[in-house]
Each structure stands twice: as C-alpha cells, then as structure tokens.
Amino acid sequence: xxxxxxxxxxxxxxxxxxxxxxxxxxxxxxxxxxxxxxxxxxxxxxxxxxxxxxxxxxxxxxxxxxxxxxxxxxxxxxxxxxxxxxxxxxxxxxxxxxxxxxxxxxxxxxxxxxxxxxxxxxxxxxxxxxxxxxxxxxxxxxxxxxxxxxxxxxxxxxxxxxxxxxx
Ligand SMILES: NC(=O)N[C@@H](O)C(=O)O
Ligand code: NI
Numbered sequence: 209x210x211x212x213x214x215x216x217x218x219x220x221x222x223x224x225x226x227x228x229x230x231x232x233x234x235x236x237x238x239x240x241x242x243x244x245x246x247x248x249x250x251x252x253x254x255x256x257x258x259x260x261x262x263x264x265x266x267x268x269x270x271x272x273x274x275x276x277x278x279x280x281x282x283x284x285x286x287x288x289x290x291x292x293x294x295x296x297x298x299x300x301x302x303x304x305x306x307x308x309x310x311x312x313x314x315x316x317x318x319x320x321x322x323x324x325x326x327x328x329x330x331x332x333x334x335x336x337x338x339x340x341x342x343x344x345x346x347x348x349x350x351x352x353x354x355x356x357x358x359x360x361x362x363x364x365x366x367x368x369x370x371x372x373x374x375x
Contacts (some may be wrong), residue, residue: 210365210366210367211366212279212366212367212368212369213366213367213368213369214368214369214370214371215316215317215318215368215369215370215371216318216370216371216372216373217302217318217319217320217370217371217372217373218317218318218319218320218373219319219320220303220319220320220321220322220325220327222236224319225303225305225319225327227307228303228305228307228317228327228329228330228333228335229254229290229305229327229328229329229330229333230253230254230255230327230328230330231253231325231326231327232253232254232292232294232325232326232327232328233253233322233324233325233326234250234324235324237250237253238250238251239251253328254290254292254328255290255328256289256290256292256328256350257289257290257330257331257352258288258289258290258352258354259287259288259289259331259352260288260289260354260355260356260358261354261355261356262354262355263288263289263352263353263354263355264352264353264354265289265350265351265352265353266350266351266352266353267348267349267350268348268349268351269296269346269347269348269349270293270338270346270347270349271344271345271346272299272301272338272339272340272345272346272347273340273343273344273345274339274340274341274342274343275339278339278369278370279367279368279369280304280336280339280364280367280368280369280370281363281364281367282336282337282361282362282363282364283304283306283311283316283334283335283336283361283362283364284334284335284336284337284359284360284361284362285308285332285333285334285335285359285360286329286331286332286351286352286358286359287331287332287357287358287360288331288352288354288356288357288358289331289351289352289354289358290328290329290330290331290350290351290352291328291329291335291349291350291351291352292326292327292328292329292348292349292350292351293326293327293328293338293347293348293349294326294347294348294349294350295321295323295324295325295326295345295346295347296346296347296348297344297345297346298323298324299323299340299341299342299345299346299347300320300321300322300323300340300341300342301321301338301339301340301341301345301347302318302319302320302321302336302339302341302370303318303319303321303327303329303335303339304316304317304318304319304335304336304339304368304370305317305319305329305333305334305335305336306333306334306335307333307334308330308331308332308333308334309332311334311362313364313365313366316334316364316368318368318370320370320372326347326348328350334362336368
C-alpha cells in the first residue's frame, strides 16, 4: 500500500481556481437589475461547454454523502463538457482538481468551498467525484449528455488526504 499524501486545503477564490474552471458565487460577481428592478441578475457566472456529436446540456440533482475515511484514490475528467455543481442546501464540499491535459499527480490541489459557492469544472479538468462534507448534500449539476466517451478516470499513485490549514 503506497503512502498517502496530505494536501492542505485552500479557500476557493476565482483567481486561484481559474486554471480549473469558474467559481459560481454572488460575492464579487457583476450583477444588474432585471424584472423592473425586482431581481438582480448575476450574469454568466460560468460557461457551459458542450462538445462533440449530439452534445446536450442537462440539469441533474446529486444527493451526495461524505467519503469516509476521506482518502481520495481516483480522479476523473470530462473531455467533452464542463460540469458544474451548485449547492441546493448550503453544503460545503471539496473541489480536488488538477489541470487539464496529461494527468500530473504533483499538481493536485484541494479547494474548500463555502456553502454559498459552486464550481464549474472546465472540460478536461481533472477532479475527484463529488466530495460533500455533510450527509445528504444536494447539488444542482449542469453537464453534458451525448455521444462519445466523456469520463476518463485515473488511479492516484499516492492517495490524497485533505487536511485543513493549521491555525
Ligand atoms: N459520475 C458523475 O456523473 N459524477 C462525477 O462526474 C462527479 O464529478 O461527481
Ligand atoms: Ni465529474
């Protein structure tokens, strides 16, 4: 059994997450009034990427459970589309990511979201499957349905254990 590797979680910010996708959050986002001023539109927080033959955008709800023990051994990517997760009951989660392209295990980073934040993984961004911190956490998921293979998986040589920043 290979030695697990601890990675310190980072707070999720647009700038830090930019190589992997977008942060879906009203904080710090541009907004403009619509509906005669009764509604604020936080516009285009993320782009939906739908690539390849017969690609369609779909909306699903994932009801996730925490991974226990919290040890990540597998990551995946969706080369033909983005995948967004938006919490429906304020469930914080871990966004464990690595840059698109050839998988580089040394480049894995762990972001801790606030319950008010969602993410959109860019097409091809390596990520761990949904990792909510609390039981029965619901997320609206926007991703791609269509022809072709849209899920590549990779086994980590060293399992990753997220740890919170000391202090
Ligand atoms: N398998 C599936 O639809 N979900 C994963 O892609 C995930 O990122 O959770
Ligand atoms: Ni995924």
